[in-house]
Amino acid sequence: MHIFFEVMDYKSLRKILENKFEEAKITETADIDWIMVEILGVSRSMLPFSKISKEQEKQILSLAEMRLSHIPLAYIFGKASFYGRDFKVNKNVLIPRMDTEILVEAVINEIKKRKMEQSVLDIGTGSAIIPITISLETGSRCTAVDVSEAALRVALVNVHDYAANVELLHSNLFENLNGRRFDFIVSNPPYIESDIIESLESEVKDYEPILALDGGSDGLDFYRKIIADAKSHLNENGMIFFEIGYNQKNSVSKLLEDDFCEIKCLKDYGGNDRVVFAKLRKL
Numbered sequence: 001m002h003i004f005f006e007v008m009d010y011k012s013l014r015k016i017l018e019n020k021f022e023e024a025k026i027t028e029t030a031d032i033d034w035i036m037v038e039i040l041g042v043s044r045s046m047l048p049f050s051k052i053s054k055e056q057e058k059q060i061l062s063l064a065e066m067r068l069s070h071i072p073l074a075y076i077f078g079k080a081s082f083y084g085r086d087f088k089v090n091k092n093v094l095i096p097r098m099d100t101e102i103l104v105e106a107v108i109n110e111i112k113k114r115k116m117e118q119s120v121l122d123i124g125t126g127s128a129i130i131p132i133t134i135s136l137e138t139g140s141r142c143t144a145v146d147v148s149e150a151a152l153r154v155a156l157v158n159v160h161d162y163a164a165n166v167e168l169l170h171s172n173l174f175e176n177l178n179g180r181r182f183d184f185i186v187s188n189p190p191y192i193e194s195d196i197i198e199s200l201e202s203e204v205k206d207y208e209p210i211l212a213l214d215g216g217s218d219g220l221d222f223y224r225k226i227i228a229d230a231k232s233h234l235n236e237n238g239m240i241f242f243e244i245g246y247n248q249k250n251s252v253s254k255l256l257e258d259d260f261c262e263i264k265c266l267k268d269y270g271g272n273d274r275v276v277f278a279k280l281r282k283l
């Protein structure tokens, strides 16, 4: 006896979903492909040759429905990719951004220049993409703090998945560090001006944690707080590395000037200022 399954092809289903995305004003139609890749278990280039069963179609439609209500894909899948690795994420942590790779790379380069392991502190670690990547790429031990216990639970899963040499601590900035010192301090703090948040796209303002985004009225609150205490938590020759907003290079550099020298800035993949780093001044 033959059993016939009704099958839909990739092109027809994609067309249907493209129209729905257009209606919902979601321009990232590539997300349709990523949903299909996830459900069909094939690579993106194989999608046009894939047959889709009724059951798979149902699953694809249900994930697409979530995306159509503006939930970011990373939260739908519970994972996101950063520096070539997958990390678990949920609504309690910021979704990794490609631009943060520039920050991580700056730290990795400096560690490699010194030709020995450095102790690294990551402030506001979220899903812990920063310390895990630094530790796996350089062998250095990292300490990572976050004020959010919910974020630290996600971080713990990721640290465990990669068996990374990362110590996680619940701490509001330096509060629970008992004066410990590190060679490098790194942070991708919340840096969006409070008033701007309402104007961000729904995917960000309605789903990503406000705690990870809001940098106070001028967006600089966390740079001020971190820089004020950085000196007493850095070893001699210590360095500090920040991700910054596209328009914050001058203000963050200014905040650094008293205690730090050799202030440098790096641009992101879109050509915007994205990373500022500097060396602790000698006494």
Ligand code: GLN
Residues within 6 Å of the ligand: 093, 094, 095, 096, 097, 100, 124, 125, 126, 127, 128, 129, 130, 188, 189, 190, 191, 211, 212, 213
């Ligand atoms: N450190 C995490 C990241 O870079 C979280 C940053 C944040 O929540 N502001 O993704």
